[in-house]
Amino acid sequence: MSDSSADAQDPQSSSKLSRRWFLRGAGGVAAGSAFAGGLAQQAEAARARSLAAAPEVLEGDIEFELSINGQRMKLRCEPRTTLLNALRNHCEPPLTGTKQVCDRGNCGACTVHVDGRPANACLMLAVDLRGREVRTIEGLGAPGALNPLQESFWKHDAQMCGFCTPGFVMSIQACLEKQPNASLEQIKRACSGNICRCGTYPAVFEAALAVAKGGAR
Amino acid sequence: MSTQDKPKKKKVKVTRNENGHPVEVEIEVDDVDGPSWGPRAGHTLVNHDVPRVDGPVKVSGRAPYPHDIRLPGMLHARVLCARIPAGSVRLDLESARKTPGVEVVLDLEVKEIRWLGQPVAAVAATTPEKAADGLRALAAQFQAAGFAVTPEQALAPNAPQVTRRGNKGKESENGDAEAVKAALAAAAGTARAEYSLPVQHHASLETHGVVVDYSGGDEARIYASTQSTFGISEDAAEPLGLKASQIETISEYMGGGFGAKFGLGIEGLIACRLAKLAKRPVHLLLTRKDEFLAAGNRSGSRVVMEGGIAADGKLTALRAEIERHGGIGGGSHARQPYVYSVEKVHTKSYPVHTNTDGSRAMRAPGHPQASFAIESLIDELCYAANLDLLEVRKKNLANPTYARQLERVAREIGWYEHPHRTQPGRMDQRECIGIGFGVSTWGGGGGESCEVDVRIERDGSVTSSVGTQDLGTGTRTYVASIVAEEFGLGMDGVTARIGSSRLGNANASGGSTTVASLAPAVKNAAWKARMKFAEHLAPLLGTQKELLRFEKGELVDQQSGKRIPFAKACAMLPNEGLQARGTWVADLAGNGIQGAQAAKVRVDPLTGRVEVLKMVCVQNCGLPINRLTLRSQIFGGMVQALSYALLEERIMEPSLGLQINPNFEDYKLAGSLEIGEIVAIIDDEDTREQAIGVSEATIVPGHSAIANAVANACGARVRHLPLTPDKVLAALGKV
Numbered sequence A: 001m002s003d004s005s006a007d008a009q010d011p012q013s014s015s016k017l018s019r020r021w022f023l024r025g026a027g028g029v030a031a032g033s034a035f036a037g038g039l040a041q042q043a044e045a046a047r048a049r050s051l052a053a054a055p056e057v058l059e060g061d062i063e064f065e066l067s068i069n070g071q072r073m074k075l076r077c078e079p080r081t082t083l084l085n086a087l088r089n090h091c092e093p094p095l096t097g098t099k100q101v102c103d104r105g106n107c108g109a110c111t112v113h114v115d116g117r118p119a120n121a122c123l124m125l126a127v128d129l130r131g132r133e134v135r136t137i138e139g140l141g142a143p144g145a146l147n148p149l150q151e152s153f154w155k156h157d158a159q160m161c162g163f164c165t166p167g168f169v170m171s172i173q174a175c176l177e178k179q180p181n182a183s184l185e186q187i188k189r190a191c192s193g194n195i196c197r198c199g200t201y202p203a204v205f206e207a208a209l210a211v212a213k214g215g216a217r
Numbered sequence B: 001m002s003t004q005d006k007p008k009k010k011k012v013k014v015t016r017n018e019n020g021h022p023v024e025v026e027i028e029v030d031d032v033d034g035p036s037w038g039p040r041a042g043h044t045l046v047n048h049d050v051p052r053v054d055g056p057v058k059v060s061g062r063a064p065y066p067h068d069i070r071l072p073g074m075l076h077a078r079v080l081c082a083r084i085p086a087g088s089v090r091l092d093l094e095s096a097r098k099t100p101g102v103e104v105v106l107d108l109e110v111k112e113i114r115w116l117g118q119p120v121a122a123v124a125a126t127t128p129e130k131a132a133d134g135l136r137a138l139a140a141q142f143q144a145a146g147f148a149v150t151p152e153q154a155l156a157p158n159a160p161q162v163t164r165r166g167n168k169g170k171e172s173e174n175g176d177a178e179a180v181k182a183a184l185a186a187a188a189g190t191a192r193a194e195y196s197l198p199v200q201h202h203a204s205l206e207t208h209g210v211v212v213d214y215s216g217g218d219e220a221r222i223y224a225s226t227q228s229t230f231g232i233s234e235d236a237a238e239p240l241g242l243k244a245s246q247i248e249t250i251s252e253y254m255g256g257g258f259g260a261k262f263g264l265g266i267e268g269l270i271a272c273r274l275a276k277l278a279k280r281p282v283h284l285l286l287t288r289k290d291e292f293l294a295a296g297n298r299s300g301s302r303v304v305m306e307g308g309i310a311a312d313g314k315l316t317a318l319r320a321e322i323e324r325h326g327g328i329g330g331g332s333h334a335r336q337p338y339v340y341s342v343e344k345v346h347t348k349s350y351p352v353h354t355n356t357d358g359s360r361a362m363r364a365p366g367h368p369q370a371s372f373a374i375e376s377l378i379d380e381l382c383y384a385a386n387l388d389l390l391e392v393r394k395k396n397l398a399n400p401t402y403a404r405q406l407e408r409v410a411r412e413i414g415w416y417e418h419p420h421r422t423q424p425g426r427m428d429q430r431e432c433i434g435i436g437f438g439v440s441t442w443g444g445g446g447g448e449s450c451e452v453d454v455r456i457e458r459d460g461s462v463t464s465s466v467g468t469q470d471l472g473t474g475t476r477t478y479v480a481s482i483v484a485e486e487f488g489l490g491m492d493g494v495t496a497r498i499g500s501s502r503l504g505n506a507n508a509s510g511g512s513t514t515v516a517s518l519a520p521a522v523k524n525a526a527w528k529a530r531m532k533f534a535e536h537l538a539p540l541l542g543t544q545k546e547l548l549r550f551e552k553g554e555l556v557d558q559q560s561g562k563r564i565p566f567a568k569a570c571a572m573l574p575n576e577g578l579q580a581r582g583t584w585v586a587d588l589a590g591n592g593i594q595g596a597q598a599a600k601v602r603v604d605p606l607t608g609r610v611e612v613l614k615m616v617c618v619q620n621c622g623l624p625i626n627r628l629t630l631r632s633q634i635f636g637g638m639v640q641a642l643s644y645a646l647l648e649e650r651i652m653e654p655s656l657g658l659q660i661n662p663n664f665e666d667y668k669l670a671g672s673l674e675i676g677e678i679v680a681i682i683d684d685e686d687t688r689e690q691a692i693g694v695s696e697a698t699i700v701p702g703h704s705a706i707a708n709a710v711a712n713a714c715g716a717r718v719r720h721l722p723l724t725p726d727k728v729l730a731a732l733g734k735v
């Protein structure tokens, strides 16, 4: 028997969950402009949640429902499963548009929206998102019905290998939903937690600005 | 620079019906003797901005990369990589086998660990979490032996032996030491310095790996994140116990390679063995940490250079002693003085081995290392002799293309208005702004290897197929666009199929050889299909085949002036449609490209922080096959060089023998906030009507230009990249 499912069996797992929440804030938002207010607020909210609820002990494979892209999804997985692994390995059909690149909040390739805010799916436990609204790249648009930002990424060639692209789209989409006329500076900040090894940044900025300007007029 | 003869055209006499009277007229038609790219101005898709055909699936998360393959019953595998650089390991295989969810455990039976990160075992389990449990259950006990993880350790007296060939490898020597000595003594200005570059990681966002779809039986499919679709099945045959022909390799999408993804690799071999044992599909993609430790790198270097310059700016002497840091591999370093002409040269080059992962090819192997040393030394010589940095470069570059390109980047970056052209600025200025230059070269030629099939159906659908892979360079797009242009269609008129070893052969994508090998074969297939098409239809239309043209979605008979929609014309094809196979045509490919880059930086002398304000690149490459994806390639090279200049460095801890930064938290890559204005200019003065690969050349000089710009701004000469603030301050004598 291995000792490694300790995460799930630890009676203090709820405090671990709250630490995960803190990390989510650090990874998904700290790099952006919301640094000053956002992080502290999120940590506070997470603490409040974990204090309010009685500790919940979860182990083994558990079944639960998540709301993903506006649809109820039934999942069956271990409580230690991150949202990222849950999307990719436990959804039917698998939602693999959200990429796994660093698995520790350093690259933004796994960016999704949770209740409309960008977040790193590798830093959250799936089970902790019950009752929240998760949106992935698949929920934004599809080939033949791309959303305006996706369309602009395509036309400006803001993707080469394309492995980072869903993450960039999600980060910038979240920014544009808040700030439809975002400036170059705001766009750079919005995707400062994303990395692109192929070096598409100049085209990413052009693509995003084209949409931002479009929204302005 | 040979320019291919003008596109082949010929005149034919035809009879035309004008106002009811037959008149004899002479018209110009494409030569039917073979394909040519045609006149620059005549293109409808080639040499235009064509959004890539797989853009929509990529931006919507629908592109199935190997990481994304999900199969019924598929297991997830994890590899145990050595946590010591040398020694041995003991494993508790039984515990691992008993771990819930673990289906197979593979002991690689490594007797002697020779490098940090060397794979020693692997497990496959029902979920990645359970596979990680399995690895922990192996409870690996490593017994360390003596090791060297830094070149200093490897060269120390009594250092443990890293390879049987010794820690210092075979030395190669070129040139005349005595002549260089004399030339140095006679020089108007001299400089001597040591330049070094750290080991850089490829850091592809998709890690190395494969999904092996094998459940017993005599057929398998391998989904590979690879630069060589045709380099996998062969290697997988033995571990799967199959014939190579029974294995299909699929590489439809892949998340970056940069030179590190050729062949099945140890991770692929492990995946095959696991699948064979489990009789279930296995998904094995390295974790990010394992990718850092065990998936290759660009070798580091340490170069001692001494150069001499005459009063007129001619480079007269160069001595270079080059150490290559390629771990257990050989490392690479291009010949000095790189592309410059220096009268007397003497060089020595040798590898220094350490117990670390072997270097692999990385975008322009050896060139960025050579570029950094020579471009830095040239600026140091200019300052020593009080000469203009740009003029000295122009004077010492034999190929006239460089002078022209350098002038263009100089204008674009604001050189002629810049105050520090012969001496660096001083750090007490209010704003420390500097400019630096660098140049690059690459071959980018191709060869015979690709087999492209163009198929046209009676319903008007056109398919262009070849087994090649698209690394993000836009290969898939030109497999379609060249054919679409040939038939006067839009991009929606042709479907490209790539990424399978069951399709026509294609070469590996390395050394920027893809476009020059493949584009001519696509063109040839398209041309052959067009000839066949015309041959079939001419008699049916009562005209000559030479007079049939395809343009704007129509088939035009130049004799009668009659126009038939393309789909309708296709309906006149025989039942089985039409097929043509194209192979390489030497005339359609070229070789040898040049580029120049300039960087403008702001240095804060109080904090040592460097900000890259602007980078400019002028790059030639013969005929641009797709200007949009070409500009992206240039951006990519410049951004990677910027990242190398400012941030990237593998850091080894010498006493523990560990890599301190095997993750993106501590191994930094440039992000959006580092990116200033990036200007990519396609050098349209290169009029060669030939396809030539461009990727490598674009990464070569950017970091050199940035380092030179930092020194130019305020005299902070940093000779060891990356240009971190501490080094800038040290160079200014502030720490």
Ligand code: FES
Residues within 6 Å of the ligand: A099, A100, A101, A102, A103, A104, A105, A106, A107, A108, A109, A110, A111, A120, A121, A122, A123
């Ligand atoms: S995979 Fe989540 S941030 Fe990198």
Ligand code: FES
Residues within 6 Å of the ligand: A159, A160, A161, A162, A163, A164, A165, A195, A196, A197, A198, A199, A200, B205, B255, B256, B472
């Ligand atoms: S497009 Fe390849 S990593 Fe961004």
